[in-house]
Amino acid sequence: MTVTTQTAIIDRAGLDALIKALIAQGRAVIGPAVRDGAIVLTHITADDDLPYGWGTELEAGHYRLRRRDDGAAFAHSAGPQSWKNFLHPPRQKLWSAERGPDGSLNMVEERPEQPSYAFLGVRPCDLRAIAIQDRVLTGGRFTDNGYRERRNGALLIAAECTEPGATCFCSSMGTGPAADSGFDLALTEMIDADGHRFVVRVGSDEGASLLTEIPHRPAPERAVSAARTAVNEAADRMGRSMPPVSLQELMGATLDAERWNDVAERCLTCGNCTMVCPTCFCTTTEEVTDLTGDHAERWQRWDSCFDLDFSALHGGPVRSSGHSRYRQWLTHKLGTWYDQFGSSGCVGCGRCIVWCPVGIDITEEAAALDAEARQ
Secondary structure, eight states, X not given: OOOXXXXXXXXXXXXXXXXXXXXXTTOEEEEEEEETTEEEEEEOSSGGGSOTTEEEEEETTEEEEEEOXXXXXXXXXXXXXXXHHHHSOSEEEXXXXXXXXXXXXXXXXXXXXXXXXXXXXEOHHHHHHHHHHHXXXXXXXXXXXXXXXXXHTOEEEEEOOSSOOTTOOHHHXXXXXXXXXXXXXXXXXXXXXXXXXXXXXXXXXXXXXXXXXXXXXXXXXXXXXHHHHHHHHHGGGOSOOOOSSOHXXXXXXXXXXXXXXXXXXXXXXXXXXXXXXXXXXXXXEEEEEOTTSSEEEEEEEEOOTTSGGGGEETTEESOOSHXXXXXXXXXXXXXXXXXXXXXXXXXXXXXXXXXXXXXXXXXXHHHHHHHHHHO
């Protein structure tokens, strides 16, 4: 992407025009909306679909919507979904096979036409998560072709964070709250004496072209400075933080720590943390047939290292205890991910903390391991 210094101001009418312009391009616009007591990512067709006036109340194992007084659209923290749900779907068909009357077998690869996505309201931590999944699923010898096709057509419109949640810790992971790269347009929502508006930064040629199609005005330096200050101040109001140590070295040095026994007594090995994580990528395949046995399909679906069968070999599972499965997840996420992909697998979004049924906190566990290592 070609990052420029172009900035502009749009209001709610401009944001609605942006959505309409994306739809006119034939894109499926995905953004946040209120559904079933949560802010979820779904198809939107107008700015009225956005969660204006809704915020979130977060804690370990706790998520609630709350009404806001200011009518902001993007002043909420990450919900139960991430953009992974669209780029790397939970379940997809790979191929089907039919047995003919003469006994012949006809196999057909499933290659559906992929939508051209426009993601509206991508948090900076999720921008980093998408970049990580790009490396995992397209950066090596084995490419996920479906992911690559969906990702290549996706346009990313970021929403910088000015109000982090109680479980957010992106600042300590270096992944937010400012959007520094990976976006086509970046919005910073401002509500003050000058009204409700969005400061827009252009991050690509495609983003610059899109901006010309919607009502906007140049952003005065005062507005740009106020937006930058609001984002910088959010970095000092994170609800959580990782210990300021090398997490990669910490994970490698604490494999026999007593803390693993403590967390194993609490962990249900339900896999919620891997399902909501925006970077977890593991999948498995399964075959299904009809009752006649003449039709079969292979499906790919998300899998989790918390599943007992995840590491099953002919003699049984390699990691049969909850202790070993939680340790595998955390040491991979924060440690050996560096060896595989050159970065941490954690972006500090806090979803795993919120959606853990027993409120296990990844930052608390890392801090406890660090404290034990220092004894």
